[in-house]
Amino acid sequence: MDLITKIRKNTSALHKATESSGFIKRLSDINASNESYAEYLFNLSAMYKAIEDTIENNSSNETVRNFVTKELFRYELIQKDLKFLVGDKLESMELLPSTLAFVDKIKEINKYEPELIVAYAYTRFLADLFGGRTFAKLLSEKYEISTDALNYYNCEGIDDIRTYVMNYASKINNMNLSKELEDKFIVEVNNAYIYNLAISSELEAKLY
Numbered sequence: 001m002d003l004i005t006k007i008r009k010n011t012s013a014l015h016k017a018t019e020s021s022g023f024i025k026r027l028s029d030i031n032a033s034n035e036s037y038a039e040y041l042f043n044l045s046a047m048y049k050a051i052e053d054t055i056e057n058n059s060s061n062e063t064v065r066n067f068v069t070k071e072l073f074r075y076e077l078i079q080k081d082l083k084f085l086v087g088d089k090l091e092s093m094e095l096l097p098s099t100l101a102f103v104d105k106i107k108e109i110n111k112y113e114p115e116l117i118v119a120y121a122y123t124r125f126l127a128d129l130f131g132g133r134t135f136a137k138l139l140s141e142k143y144e145i146s147t148d149a150l151n152y153y154n155c156e157g158i159d160d161i162r163t164y165v166m167n168y169a170s171k172i173n174n175m176n177l178s179k180e181l182e183d184k185f186i187v188e189v190n191n192a193y194i195y196n197l198a199i200s201s202e203l204e205a206k207l208y
């Protein structure tokens with residue numbers, strides 16, 4: 001069985017849990033406020049910064065070098081959205097403890113096992129590729145968020161999402177990890193879901 005198939009089998013229940021609970025569920029059910037969406041986005045931006053900086057720091061690593069996918073990077077785009085949505089208040093916003101824990105985890109990966117950053121990149125970036133257009137439509141139509149604040153979902157630079165995802169999956173399969181590192185990689189994809197789940201649950205508990 002190839003690595004991507006192992007990952008999909010291993011994470012399908014966690015994926016289901018992530019999409020059907022916490023703040024993500026509120027947002028999908030059109031049961032969240034625009035302020036809470038901004039707070040969610042603020043926490044996401046810190047996650048992307050940690051992932052993207054770690055990829056760039058390790059761009060000469062044999063494994064990581066194939067995943068310097070600038071077309072997927074979201075930090076700068078989300079900053080634009082936040083400037084539009086919250087303006088100067090951005091300076092005084094505080095990250096959730098779950099997000100701080102995530103950032104800390106990524107620092108450890110950067111230091112000790114940079115290959116594993118790909119597990120976090122895969123989880124966030126593919127989530128965006130699969131769900132991005134649906135969320136952009138929902139936010140625009142149901143929450144009436146201006147297109148000026150929907151830069152996050154911009155997929156310029158990717159012609160065909162299906163083909164792109166297939167190529168991304170092949171790159172995962174061709175990472176050539178040792179058995180030990182491959183097992184760790186699968187664990188880290190699970191961890192990526194667990195952090196995403198925690199951030200979504202904590203935000204919901206804090207806001208409602």
Ligand code: HEM
Nearest residue numbers: 004008015018019024028122123124126127130131193196
């Ligand atoms: C309402 C929320 C969500 C919905 C409706 C949703 C739905 C989907 C769907 C339909 C797919 C494609 C599955 C396929 O074609 O086999 C997918 C893939 C994926 N989603 Fe989600 N998702 C949601 C949230 C998330 C979240 C929060 C994460 C993680 C942070 C996530 C991570 C992923 C990943 C990594 C894949 C790619 C799996 C693969 O094919 O390798 N999703 N999602």
